[in-house]
Amino acid sequence: MGVDATSCTVVEDSILGVRAGVAAGMRVLGYTNPSEAALLEAHGAHVFHSMYQLPDLL
Known part of the structure; x- marks a missing residue:
């Protein structure tokens, strides 16, 4: 792209x-x-738990 x-x-x-x-x-x-957060964090992700948080993370 x-x-x-x-x-x-x-x-x-x-x-x-x-x-x-x-x-x-x-x-x-x-x-x-x-x-489940620790599993994704261990592989390099910044974890969040609610899609309501997504706009502020972007």
């Missing part, structure tokens, strides 16, 4: 998706419940 990966943000809810975004050099936001 011609956009530099470092200018992109990906929203993911899976470890594989988080890992792919991180590997691509993108900023990764992990959408999950609090009990």
Whole structure:
């Protein structure tokens, strides 16, 4: 698409998706419940728990 990966943000809810975004050099936001947060954070995501938070994170 011609956009530099470092200018992109990906929203993911899976470890594989988080890992792919991180590997691509993108900023990764992990959408999950609090009990799963550590798993996504461990792979490089900035975790959030409500889609209401998303506009402020972007």
